Each structure stands twice: as C-alpha cells, then as structure tokens.
Amino acid sequence: MQQGAATSIYCAVSPELEGLGGMYFNNCCRCLPSQQAQREETAAALWELSEKLIQERVGSQSK
Structure with missing residues (x-):
C-alpha cells in the first residue's frame, strides 16, 4: 500500500x-x-463526461 x-x-x-x-x-x-491523452478531442470528451457524471450525482442528492 505504501508504494x-x-x-x-x-x-x-x-x-x-x-x-x-x-x-x-x-x-x-x-x-x-x-499521445491519446494529449489529444484535444480526448480532453473535451473527458470534460463532457465528467460534467455529466457530476450533474447526475448532484441532481440525485438534491432530491
């Protein structure tokens, strides 16, 4: 675990x-x-997915 x-x-x-x-x-x-991690398209897709998952989580907590 330390390593x-x-x-x-x-x-x-x-x-x-x-x-x-x-x-x-x-x-x-x-x-x-x-190289894949440096692509702008990958960054944009990850950002979009992150926003969606956060919104789903926050939305479910406010109910």
Whole structure:
C-alpha cells in the first residue's frame, strides 16, 4: 500500500513541485502522457463526461 501512494505523496509534499501543476507523474518521475491523452478531442470528451457524471450525482442528492 505504501508504494501505491508514493507518487501522490511525493507530488503533494515535494518542495521542487511547489506552485506547479498539470503534470503527469509515474513512479515519482515526471513523464509525458500518451499521445491519446494529449489529444484535444480526448480532453473535451473527458470534460463532457465528467460534467455529466457530476450533474447526475448532484441532481440525485438534491432530491
């Protein structure tokens, strides 16, 4: 379990990353995302899906 959280902990507390964001890390190393992950179409589709799922969740809680 410790190893599974290592990258998240590193990114959260690392002084050299303070004030930075929007980067992809794997095994505590900065990596380039896959070509698919860098596509604008993929980003737009993910954003749309995220909005839909959040709205479904928020809408179901207000009833």
